[in-house]
Amino acid sequence: MIAETPQPPYYAVIFSSIRTEVDNGYSEMADLMVELASEQDGFLGIESAREGVGITVSYWKDLESIRKWKQHSEHIVAQQKGRGEWYKHYKVRISKVERDYEF
């Protein structure tokens, strides 16, 4: 459940969101996006939880792979439905992981 990422540096995209009440295929699309993201070049892993706020952190090799995923045609459809129906508010933060440690 915790992504097994390589040694830093690599990138983390922190996607924080507040959902609307609308379902309308949300879960299926969320699952599909995880599946599709994991097939992209440069994808390193993903972690996700929702409890009031939803937090999905996806890990990527570099900014170029993040940019390509953002522009993936099926992902663009999901982003449009997200803004139109599923999310009241979201924030995306692109960050460079400089250091990590674990227990």
Next chain:
Amino acid sequence: MIAETPQPPYYAVIFSSIRTEVDNGYSEMADLMVELASEQDGFLGIESAREGVGITVSYWKDLESIRKWKQHSEHIVAQQKGRGEWYKHYKVRISKVERDYEF
């Protein structure tokens, strides 16, 4: 629920964790740590959700404020109890937020 952070750059500490079955004061300590963190110099905000995996992202002005919070005496006690009782596995990633956008 989504942290209102300033313009990048700033830092995100991504804390991903898997809990044990042990409660023993976990929720109280978690609440206390959020309260205490938010009083520290350089603290910018926090977001947290648990759903299988727990993800807590705290935002900080710089590496120095992250270092000081890690070494805060009450936080050290919490870290020790975390490793001894509450967490099976956790991973901490220190990352620099370079860009953000929201809807």
